[in-house]
Amino acid sequence: xxxxxPNIISLPYAxxxxxxxxxxxxxxxxxxxxxxxxxRIEPTVEAMAISKSDLKLRTVVQFVKPxxxxxxxxxxxxxxxxxxxxxxxxxxSRYFSGNPNLLPWSYTLSPVPMLLRDAHDTHLSKTYTIxxxxxxxxxxxxxxxxxLASYLQAALDYSRHHSSDGLNGVGKLGKVVQMxxxxxxxxxxxxxxxxxxxxxxxxxxxxxxxSKDKKKGKGTNNEETYQLVTxxxxxxxx
Numbered sequence: 001x002x003x004x005x006p007n008i009i010s011l012p013y014a015x016x017x018x019x020x021x022x023x024x025x026x027x028x029x030x031x032x033x034x035x036x037x038x039x040r041i042e043p044t045v046e047a048m049a050i051s052k053s054d055l056k057l058r059t060v061v062q063f064v065k066p067x068x069x070x071x072x073x074x075x076x077x078x079x080x081x082x083x084x085x086x087x088x089x090x091x092x093s094r095y096f097s098g099n100p101n102l103l104p105w106s107y108t109l110s111p112v113p114m115l116l117r118d119a120h121d122t123h124l125s126k127t128y129t130i131x132x133x134x135x136x137x138x139x140x141x142x143x144x145x146x147x148l149a150s151y152l153q154a155a156l157d158y159s160r161h162h163s164s165d166g167l168n169g170v171g172k173l174g175k176v177v178q179m180x181x182x183x184x185x186x187x188x189x190x191x192x193x194x195x196x197x198x199x200x201x202x203x204x205x206x207x208x209x210x211s212k213d214k215k216k217g218k219g220t221n222n223e224e225t226y227q228l229v230t231x232x233x234x235x236x237x238x
Contacts, residue, residue: 005039011081011141013047013055015110018078026063026075026156026177033149042142043081056082056138058104059152061173062116063126063180073126073180077152078116080106082138098131100172126180128173130155 011019019041023029043055060078083106085092095105103112103119112118119127132138136154139147156173165171 005036005145007038007040009039009041010044011041011047011057011079012044013050013081013083017110017113018060018080018107020076020078020113022074022076024072024074025181027181029075029077030149030152033145033152036145040142040144041079041148047081055141057141057143057148058082058106058138059130059155060103060107060116060119061128061130061152061155063176064115065124068124075180076115078107080104081141082106083109098133098170100129100131100170101127101168102129104129126176128159128176130173131170133158133170 009019021029023032041057043051047055058080062076062078063073064076065073082104085095085105089095089105094102101119101121103116107116115125116127117125119129121127130136130152136151136158139151143151156177159170159172160174162170163174167175
């Protein structure tokens with residue numbers, strides 16, 4: 001990064017392009033966010049005045065190749081504030097289905113950035129909308145970057161737990177991360193996702209399971225989670 005990350009990143013509750021952050025890869029993004037404890041995403045004052053209820057964050061994860069001949073995939077995360085879907089909206093039921101291949105309703109309120117391509121997968125771009133679930137609910141704003149890193153990791157672990165869903169279901173994120181970064185030094189093991197849990201509780205369960213497995217000499221995907229709290233070297237970003 002050429003400039004420091006601002007302490008406060010404001011999201012409007014209006015028709016505007018989604019905010020996005022980009023990193024060389026998935027792990028790099030989460031490690032950076034976990035180190036930025038002084039930074040957070042929060043709604044604007046106008047947004048809080050408009051909505052009388054908690055404002056939720058809608059997140060879309062995208063993996064893109066810089067150019068057709070590239071072998072590298074960059075990770076981009078997109079953010080908007082969730083919006084209620086008007087009942088008379090044509091095809092409104094689609095947005096309640098939890099389809100990870102469909103952009104959230106809040107992303108349709110302004111022209112979709114060309115890079116997102118309406119979430120259509122191509123040989124240069126793979127997109128995943130993180131759905132709301134009991135295990136990984138939509139995060140409430142404001143949210144700190146370390147908590148956001150926990151949310152993204154929880155979404156990935158939840159996706160891996162549902163790997164049988166394939167590329168058309170919740171399992172897509174885990175499969176795409178594996179496809180884009182096959183040489184990453186990761187080992188995986190399944191763990192139980194509670195039927196109802198906060199993201200923080202889920203993340204603590206992941207960390208707790210890691211300690212137990214390490215005592216038994218087992219490697220887990222929690223080693224990847226552990227990377228979130230290891231020292232981040234600024235030079236790695238360049």
